[in-house]
Amino acid sequence: MPILSPPPKSFSVTVPVLIVGGGACGLTAALAARGEGSEVLILEKDTIPRGTTSMSQGTMCAAGTRAQKDAGIEDSPEQFFEDVMAKVEGKTDPEFVRVITREAAPTIDWLSADHGIPFAVDRSWNGLGHSVQRLHAPPEKTGEDLMGRLLQAVARAGADLLTDATVVDLFADESGRVLGVRVERPDGSQEDIGCDALILATCGFANNPDMIAQFIPDMAGAHVFTWENSQGNGIRWGLDLGAAVADMTSFQGYGALAHPQEMLFNYNYVIDGGVLVNKRGERFSDEMADVSGQGVKVMRQPDHVAYMIYDEILHNKYKHLHETRQALEVGAVKTGASVSELASALDIPQDALQRTLADLADAKAGKSNDAWGRDFFGTHDLAPPYYGIRVTGAIYHTQGGLEVDENAQVKRASGGLLPNLFAGGGAARGMSGPTCSGYIPAAGICMAMTLGRLAGQAAARLNN
Numbered sequence: 048m049p050i051l052s053p054p055p056k057s058f059s060v061t062v063p064v065l066i067v068g069g070g071a072c073g074l075t076a077a078l079a080a081r082g083e084g085s086e087v088l089i090l091e092k093d094t095i096p097r098g099t100t101s102m103s104q105g106t107m108c109a110a111g112t113r114a115q116k117d118a119g120i121e122d123s124p125e126q127f128f129e130d131v132m133a134k135v136e137g138k139t140d141p142e143f144v145r146v147i148t149r150e151a152a153p154t155i156d157w158l159s160a161d162h163g164i165p166f167a168v169d170r171s172w173n174g175l176g177h178s179v180q181r182l183h184a185p186p187e188k189t190g191e192d193l194m195g196r197l198l199q200a201v202a203r204a205g206a207d208l209l210t211d212a213t214v215v216d217l218f219a220d221e222s223g224r225v226l227g228v229r230v231e232r233p234d235g236s237q238e239d240i241g242c243d244a245l246i247l248a249t250c251g252f253a254n255n256p257d258m259i260a261q262f263i264p265d266m267a268g269a270h271v272f273t274w275e276n277s278q279g280n281g282i283r284w285g286l287d288l289g290a291a292v293a294d295m296t297s298f299q300g301y302g303a304l305a306h307p308q309e310m311l312f313n314y315n316y317v318i319d320g321g322v323l324v325n326k327r328g329e330r331f332s333d334e335m336a337d338v339s340g341q342g343v344k345v346m347r348q349p350d351h352v353a354y355m356i357y358d359e360i361l362h363n364k365y366k367h368l369h370e371t372r373q374a375l376e377v378g379a380v381k382t383g384a385s386v387s388e389l390a391s392a393l394d395i396p397q398d399a400l401q402r403t404l405a406d407l408a409d410a411k412a413g414k415s416n417d418a419w420g421r422d423f424f425g426t427h428d429l430a431p432p433y434y435g436i437r438v439t440g441a442i443y444h445t446q447g448g449l450e451v452d453e454n455a456q457v458k459r460a461s462g463g464l465l466p467n468l469f470a471g472g473g474a475a476r477g478m479s480g481p482t483c484s485g486y487i488p489a490a491g492i493c494m495a496m497t498l499g500r501l502a503g504q505a506a507a508r509l510n511n
């Protein structure tokens with residue numbers, strides 16, 4: 048994917064704001080650019096835009112939103128900032144985190160008020176780094192639904208979207224100004240499109256084994272569950288143009304992917320008092336310490352699997368969730384009238400699971416300290432019948448990427464800014480710091496839509 052120079056004598060068409068990638072970031076950027084009165088064209092590789100966004104639960108963190116106020120939740124960008132900095136143990140750029148934590152709420156409020164996307168606070172998510180309830184999602188709480196609503200909004204706003212359009216090259220001059228892109232269609236034909244400003248919304252590099260081996264060598268060969276087009280295209284173009292990158296070792300992991308069905312399973316069961324045990328029937332972690340790092344802990348267990356154990360109270364509370372319904376339909380969830388029956392259904396040692404759940408009951412009753420240091424405050428004692436599901440860990444998406452300023456404009460490694468290049472979502476550096484443990488829940492969509500809005504606005508204003 049080289050940077051091509053010189054450009055063609057003329058482009059077939061030139062647009063003020065060109066966006067590569069039609070996921071949450073690209074679509075939000077398009078809405079923002081249209082809001083500034085700019086013409087905009089989104090180029091999307093797939094026939095139907097879905098992206099990593101469609102795999103998500105469609106939730107985004109933000110602090111101080113109207114939805115939070117309506118729900119009686121007191122929160123502020125300052126508190127959000129403190130929570131993120133605590134999660135990353137101070138190991139990130141505070142100025143960048145200030146921008147994201149300040150701009151996330153206006154992004155949600157604007158998408159709700161101007162584009163009819165009804166975000167509400169997801170009250171089922173507590174803790175895991177957020178000191179108050181600040182996860183927001185459209186009613187269905189799925190990424191598919193979020194994508195559907197964004198696509199409808201983009202159509203209403205009059206932004207152009209060209210699908211089956213893979214950007215294969217960029218044209219740039221010696222100053223690093225992007226002049227246009229080369230697009231390849233499924234029949235192999237190519238077209239060159241010019242632009243005044245370019246927004247890279249191509250997500251990260253989770254599905255590029257070479258880049259994983261280069262930047263996150265510890266995770267080379269690890270299980271990956273992500274969108275196939277997350278191949279780091281935008282990051283590589285940025286690097287070729289001399290952009291700065293940061294936190295390239297960082298990623299979001301997850302330790303609750305139904306296995307072998309390869310389906311996302313809800314963590315709510317754990318949050319509300321369920322636990323994870325390994326093939327030996329033993330717990331191996333404080334499951335609430337770090338939801339992203341939990342993925343790596345699961346990957347380190349025998350056969351790289353774990354079993355989420357919960358009870359009928361939790362089953363009834365969350366069985367309506369989309370992911371749970373799917374898992375129930377395919378028979379991934381097992382039940383047992385007793386601990387022994389559940390152990391047999393899951394094919395793990397009965398005695399060990401009995402001991403584990405007895406220890407758990409003691410810890411919940413305050414008779415002993417939890418061996419893993421987990422605080423079970425507010426959770427109930429698990430009671431029969433019991434439920435369990437085999438899960439594995441995976442890399443979901445990478446968190447490192449192009450460094451951007453407060454307008455989502457890409458920084459040069461040598462200082463200053465590239466003249467007309469913007470980035471957001473997985474293509475940009477996240478706010479998770481250098482490791483997988485710094486990921487705070489729902490930061491992925493937050494980075495995509497917040498930076499998307501900032502990029503769309505600034506790219507459009509560049510031409511005014």
Ligand SMILES: Cc1cc2nc3c(=O)[nH]c(=O)nc-3n(C[C@H](O)[C@H](O)[C@H](O)COP(=O)(O)OP(=O)(O)OC[C@H]3O[C@@H](n4cnc5c(N)ncnc54)[C@H](O)[C@@H]3O)c2cc1C
Pocket residue numbers: 067068069070071072073090091092093096097098099100101102103104105106107108212213214215248249250251272273274276277278280311443444471472473474488489490491492493495
């Ligand atoms: C299973 C799973 C669950 C998750 N759950 C959550 C969650 O609930 N909350 C949260 O905040 N985050 C979640 N995340 C992370 C979140 O989904 C991502 O951070 C976010 O969707 C990134 O948005 P994006 O727009 O940058 O990328 P994407 O949504 O992946 O969009 C990028 C688009 O660019 C296109 N593209 C790539 N290269 C080219 C090219 N060369 N030419 C044209 N088009 C191209 C792709 O086809 C794709 O449509 C989850 C991730 C996974 C994998």
